[in-house]
Amino acid sequence: MVTSEQVARLAGVSRATVSRALNGSPRVSAEARKRIQEAIVSLGYEPDMVAQSLVRQRSRTIALGLFYGDQKSTVLSSISKTQHYFYLDLLRDVEQEIAAAQYDLLLPSISHAQKNYIRSLQMRHVAGTLAIAMHPADERVKALLEAEIPTVFIDSLSQGRSSTYVTSDNQDGARQATEHLIQLGHRRIVTLVSGFSGQIGPVRQAGYRQALQRAGLPIDEDLMYTSGWNTEEAYQATLRLLQERQPRDFTAIVAGSDLMAIGVLRALHQHGLHVPGDVSVVGFDDVDLCRYTEPPLTTIRQDRSAMVQGAIQRLIRMIESDGEYDESMLAPIIIPTQLITRASTGPATGSC
């Protein structure tokens, strides 16, 4: 292996000088810099990142964590098509953004003894953590909030001494979705959000209430349903609510996510209901599948690129500020959402 020692010898300087040149210190003469550069090229030298990590007490590695409350799930294993599909889209951007910043992405194999979660990260000298946390009560999330490791959460509204979060403006998104329906003449609007103990579901529900309130419409708690995040549970929940509400006394459904909306559509079709002729449906997220549903889904777009860019850039600022955070550094990042109108919503019809 080529070491800095050999570079130093070839360039006729000491290892210290090679190190300085490499790290862009101004205290290196132009000539020395030049000779070192030549030596590096001719030897094909590249610094040993492990040695650097040890002496700097920090690697150029960002750990990725996904926390659903289920302790045993690994990062990728918990991203299934019908449940956390949105996060899969997100991860693509994560990898690219981290690579662009010249950091490596690490999926650590930390034993489910989350007791030592932080220590395990420290022993790997990770520079920071990107945590996708739907379940803020997870032990590891709580540990991360206490720890000194720079952390950015996505979708867990948690701030700690070295951590902050980025999230879409979920409430405003749900507000837009609902308002869109109200403008189309809908008055009796069902909402189906995740009743999972995370924070996203309730926030989206709040947006729904807000829109009704602004429009001066009554809020009927009876029209507010919950189910799991996945397609199947949303499908089942919709079948149940269709059963309950005979004759049908609503004309639209605001779903908590696109994948849930797909379950909603399936249930409606199965009951012979036409979308949007009989019932309008709005999703949330704007995943790629929305274009391919029958009919294509009106939804609220979360700006993935902005979320990920915001998260990674902030994370790297935190890392490179060496624990000296000013206030702006820990301020949450809220990304605007946007209504995307496709074919699953239309004017209210019928008796309701």
Added chain:
Amino acid sequence: MVTSEQVARLAGVSRATVSRALNGSPRVSAEARKRIQEAIVSLGYEPDMVAQSLVRQRSRTIALGLFYGDQKSTVLSSISKTQHYFYLDLLRDVEQEIAAAQYDLLLPSISHAQKNYIRSLQMRHVAGTLAIAMHPADERVKALLEAEIPTVFIDSLSQGRSSTYVTSDNQDGARQATEHLIQLGHRRIVTLVSGFSGQIGPVRQAGYRQALQRAGLPIDEDLMYTSGWNTEEAYQATLRLLQERQPRDFTAIVAGSDLMAIGVLRALHQHGLHVPGDVSVVGFDDVDLCRYTEPPLTTIRQDRSAMVQGAIQRLIRMIESDGEYDESMLAPIIIPTQLITRASTGPATGSC
């Protein structure tokens, strides 16, 4: 940070002894071992993995590489739903299997200057590489074949001085698919495989030929089509072949993958053809989507778990044998495939 020094002090021994105890050396007295164990627990000690990596010249990290010939793609970004969907399923298992072996999974941000690909891996002291390579001519694949880094390829039939591969028995799979159709009475069978420069497409085509040959049926080169791996291209290719072959002179299609089969189904439906009434269709892979297509897809199952288990276990054996490979260590691993009969295949009908 708690170091081995502190453990040593508390246990009244030297750091050397702590290290031996930790690494299961037999040369430690029972008492010493006990006191050290207590000290470790009471201090909550965990060894510094970076320091270990430096002195051992090897980390407990396995790098993941995906090589499609497109130099710029990152691991996750290139796994899109309609193209390399199968690999996404695979990655879930990869993460779990690697974690089970107590290794970390690394997605390195190596600059696209693949010139230094190997060196970059070395500077990170990765223990080994899992490489999913559809494009064996990729520079990085070639470099990996020359290198000393233990590597297991998936789907690239490449063996090197420190590398081997695991693959499904693709030829036999395609043979089973075709034979299944022949048994149903089909005589004129189209095959649509990827013409991409990888090795998988041609091998599957060979299985198709083999089945025809065994059945004593003529091989009509005209019935052998190619397209990209993704749904859209397979869809387009099918539209084209349907156009060409008027009146229709075939009763079945063997697709190169399930996602391609989905494109085939779409094109057939669009032409008003019924599956399997008019045309039977077989996929390849058995991804989860197969259950949800209309009709559910008959396909060839690749045993993902077996592939990944085989790959990771072999990789770890290679790593832990410290470069002393016996022959069995570099032998390719071939995983049997299996026909899964669903509703997209049926008896041949009509004139052909």
Added chain:
DNA sequence: CTGAAAGCGCTTACAG
């Protein structure tokens, strides 16, 4: 601007 020296936290011959 530069080098000698100490040190990051471990492991491993070597000697006892």
Added chain:
DNA sequence: CTGAAAGCGCTTACAG
């Protein structure tokens, strides 16, 4: 069975 010492490949005060 155990410890003192050297060393993995870097970086960084310190002194000049």
